[in-house]
Amino acid sequence: MNIFYYDVAVSLPLRQCFTYSSELKIKKGTRVSIPFGNRLLVGVINKNIQKPQLLGKIGAIKEIISIMDAYPLFEKSIFNSILWASDYYHHPIGEVFNTFIPTQLRKINNNKIEPIEKISEYSINEEDKKFNLTKDQNKAVKELSKAKGFLPSLLYGVTGSGKTEVYLRLAEDCIRKNKAVLILVPEINLTPQLLSRFEDRFDGEIGLYHSRQTPSKRLKIWLKAKFGNIKIIIGTRSAVLMPLKDIGLIIIDEEHDQSFRQSEGFKFSARDLGIKRSQLQDIPIVLGSATPSLQSLKLVGEKKFKKVDILSRVDGRKPPKLIALDINNSPLIGGLAMETISVMQNVINKGEQVLVFINRRGFAPLYQCGSCGWVAECKSCDTNLVFHQSRNRLICHRCESAYAVNKCCPVCNEDEFHFHGAGTERVEEVLESSFPKTSIIRVDHDSTKKVGAMEAIVKKIHSSEAAILVGTQMLAKGHDFPKVTLSVILNADNGLISPEINALEKISQLLIQVSGRAGRNNNLAKVIIQTRYPDDINLNKIKTGNYMNFAKQCLDNNMKMNLPPYSTLCLLRSSSPTQKSNLDFLEKAVLTLSNRRGINIIGPLPSLISKSKGNYRHHIYIQSSKKTFLNKVLKFLTVEFDKWPESKKVKWAFDIDPIDIN
Ligand code: ADP
Numbered sequence: 001m002n003i004f005y006y007d008v009a010v011s012l013p014l015r016q017c018f019t020y021s022s023e024l025k026i027k028k029g030t031r032v033s034i035p036f037g038n039r040l041l042v043g044v045i046n047k048n049i050q051k052p053q054l055l056g057k058i059g060a061i062k063e064i065i066s067i068m069d070a071y072p073l074f075e076k077s078i079f080n081s082i083l084w085a086s087d088y089y090h091h092p093i094g095e096v097f098n099t100f101i102p103t104q105l106r107k108i109n110n111n112k113i114e115p116i117e118k119i120s121e122y123s124i125n126e127e128d129k130k131f132n133l134t135k136d137q138n139k140a141v142k143e144l145s146k147a148k149g150f151l152p153s154l155l156y157g158v159t160g161s162g163k164t165e166v167y168l169r170l171a172e173d174c175i176r177k178n179k180a181v182l183i184l185v186p187e188i189n190l191t192p193q194l195l196s197r198f199e200d201r202f203d204g205e206i207g208l209y210h211s212r213q214t215p216s217k218r219l220k221i222w223l224k225a226k227f228g229n230i231k232i233i234i235g236t237r238s239a240v241l242m243p244l245k246d247i248g249l250i251i252i253d254e255e256h257d258q259s260f261r262q263s264e265g266f267k268f269s270a271r272d273l274g275i276k277r278s279q280l281q282d283i284p285i286v287l288g289s290a291t292p293s294l295q296s297l298k299l300v301g302e303k304k305f306k307k308v309d310i311l312s313r314v315d316g317r318k319p320p321k322l323i324a325l326d327i328n329n330s331p332l333i334g335g336l337a338m339e340t341i342s343v344m345q346n347v348i349n350k351g352e353q354v355l356v357f358i359n360r361r362g363f364a365p366l367y368q369c370g371s372c373g374w375v376a377e378c379k380s381c382d383t384n385l386v387f388h389q390s391r392n393r394l395i396c397h398r399c400e401s402a403y404a405v406n407k408c409c410p411v412c413n414e415d416e417f418h419f420h421g422a423g424t425e426r427v428e429e430v431l432e433s434s435f436p437k438t439s440i441i442r443v444d445h446d447s448t449k450k451v452g453a454m455e456a457i458v459k460k461i462h463s464s465e466a467a468i469l470v471g472t473q474m475l476a477k478g479h480d481f482p483k484v485t486l487s488v489i490l491n492a493d494n495g496l497i498s499p500e501i502n503a504l505e506k507i508s509q510l511l512i513q514v515s516g517r518a519g520r521n522n523n524l525a526k527v528i529i530q531t532r533y534p535d536d537i538n539l540n541k542i543k544t545g546n547y548m549n550f551a552k553q554c555l556d557n558n559m560k561m562n563l564p565p566y567s568t569l570c571l572l573r574s575s576s577p578t579q580k581s582n583l584d585f586l587e588k589a590v591l592t593l594s595n596r597r598g599i600n601i602i603g604p605l606p607s608l609i610s611k612s613k614g615n616y617r618h619h620i621y622i623q624s625s626k627k628t629f630l631n632k633v634l635k636f637l638t639v640e641f642d643k644w645p646e647s648k649k650v651k652w653a654f655d656i657d658p659i660d661i662n
């Protein structure tokens with residue numbers, strides 16, 4: 001009798017696979033149930049092995065108990081994308097698998113991987129094509145649909161240039177060829193509007209896939225995609241490895257967006273993983289943006305990406321003018337300068353809409369005793385509590401703990417408190433009193449939490465005449481609000497002077513994106529940037545509205561300084577209940593690497609949020625000009641850490657291509 005041996009990935013935070021045996025031949029990527037310690041777990045067949053090391057040691061190799069499905073989870077190239085991700089991000093293989101397996105398939109239960117419905121027909125609703133493509137759109141569609149096999153294309157389309165219509169035409173092409181399409185967007189809130197555009201264009205089910213759906217809904221969509229019932233999926237980053245049958249194209253909209261990066265647990269970029277997937281599947285990928293990432297622009301420069309431009313808006317209108325408003329001598333009311341309010345009044349009088357962007361939710365970010373200066377802080381994080389008026393609570397934006405609002409000061413017992421700074425709620429309140437007759441629509445994490453809330457808000461925005469929209473990032477991204485003719489940006493300064501990684505890239509993208517929400521219907525549209533640094537060199541360059549110029553300059557700068565994307569960066573992060581444990585561990589890591597050539601190390605340093613959920617947080621930077629070299633160093637470190645007592649006292653993680661030092 002033949003016995004086969006398999007490397008099995010187990011859904012536990014372990015970096016290795018385990019050897020199991022079976023009398024059956026099992027395909028890679030198949031779910032099996034295995035004994036693990038005294039538990040029964042789901043494992044995934046990673047590979048077949050000829051001669052296991054443990055062979056001959058009694059009891060060392062256990063038997064696979066059962067094969068759970070008749071089909072593997074993933075076909076070969078998605079499977080290999082997972083292996084690639086585990087290797088590239090140095091993350092435990094089982095957890096990487098879990099990220100892309102629907103929750104309901106991660107445990108032993110009755111769910112099976114099998115077709116659930118007969119294949120239904122897909123067709124294109126020709127009646128939906130109300131308008132003719134603009135010249136630029138037409139050219140872009142032609143260029144992009146030429147792509148065969150692996151070819152990443154950057155679709156650089158200014159805001160309002162009609163990128164969505166280009167995506168629709170490319171998707172039509174795929175459907176005609178009976179191929180499937182995957183479209184990724186950075187935020188759940190962007191899915192409803194895209195979904196409705198696709199539903200209008202196609203007859204046949206369009207699948208949504210994101211983390212706010214129930215596990216059973218997610219499983220259903222996943223199975224339908226896998227077996228060909230659904231040919232178009234719109235999803236957020238967790239959908240990047242959706243096993244679509246006969247996939248012909250991947251589209252990543254707003255490719256520059258930081259939300260494609262997962263920063264908790266398995267830290268990966270869905271954009272980068274999407275590119276890897278398209279390479280392994282040998283299919284084209286389109287990355288769309290009005291503010292492309294430096295990374296993409298570098299690859300265009302190296303001819304590794306093709307670039308396709310849409311430089312004019314669909315209506316031929318000019319992008320709005322950006323104006324820096326010096327607020328050094330202006331008293332602010334809830335973050336707004338008087339001059340700003342009066343410009344807003346003019347716009348409202350004309351029956352148009354204003355968008356106010358402030359990158360902070362809640363009422364006030366600082367709640368302070370008027371007598372002794374005590375400030376409300378989170379007990380488990382190094383953060384100030386934000387006062388939320390709507391909930392009448394002080395909330396930590398790091399750990400979401402909610403505290404009762406103090407009646408008297410815990411230090412001096414006085415009962416007079418002050419609010420400092422402004423968040424969306426406070427801006428909303430100020431606007432309600434300044435514009436009592438105008439509808440004020442707040443869009444933030446708190447106002448969009450409920451299912452369907454965002455759809456209702458978007459509807460309200462479209463059906464209102466004069467209105468003021470107040471919101472965070474959520475409002476800045478991708479939306480099409482034709483009645484907005486003025487955008488106001490309240491706290492851009494944080495971004496201009498931030499010590500964060502690639503801060504200038506981020507702030508320029510944000511300013512251009514927010515300004516892109518305005519003036520889709522109007523040549524006189526404006527963007528007011530309230531600032532205390534009106535002479536800032538970078539602000540003045542961004543203000544010209546020419547993102548590409550600014551991005552090129554950032555690239556030149558980063559090249560000179562050997563910063564990403566011209567080098568690779570890894571943060572080795574450590575967190576523990578004591579600072580000493582972090583420092584002991586990180587200092588030992590620095591020492592261990594001290595005589596390695598080809599890498600630069602900075603640190604240990606405290607993270608920007610130096611304490612979170614009760615743990616202190618520190619990191620070191622490890623930088624190298626070569627990715628492969630860095631990879632080797634990190635592999636070496638992983639093995640070393642295993643032997644150290646210092647590593648047992650901390651939780652450590654590699655953060656590859658990090659986007660922040662939070
Ligand atoms: P982008 O994503 O490039 O900022 P959108 O895709 O949101 O732009 O398109 C902006 C608006 O232009 C949408 O309302 C869309 O319906 C409209 N639109 C797209 N293409 C055309 C066209 N060829 N002619 C007229 N309007 C168009």
Ligand code: ZN
Nearest residue numbers: 369372409412
């Ligand atoms: Zn006090």
Ligand code: ZN
Nearest residue numbers: 378381396399
């Ligand atoms: Zn907290």
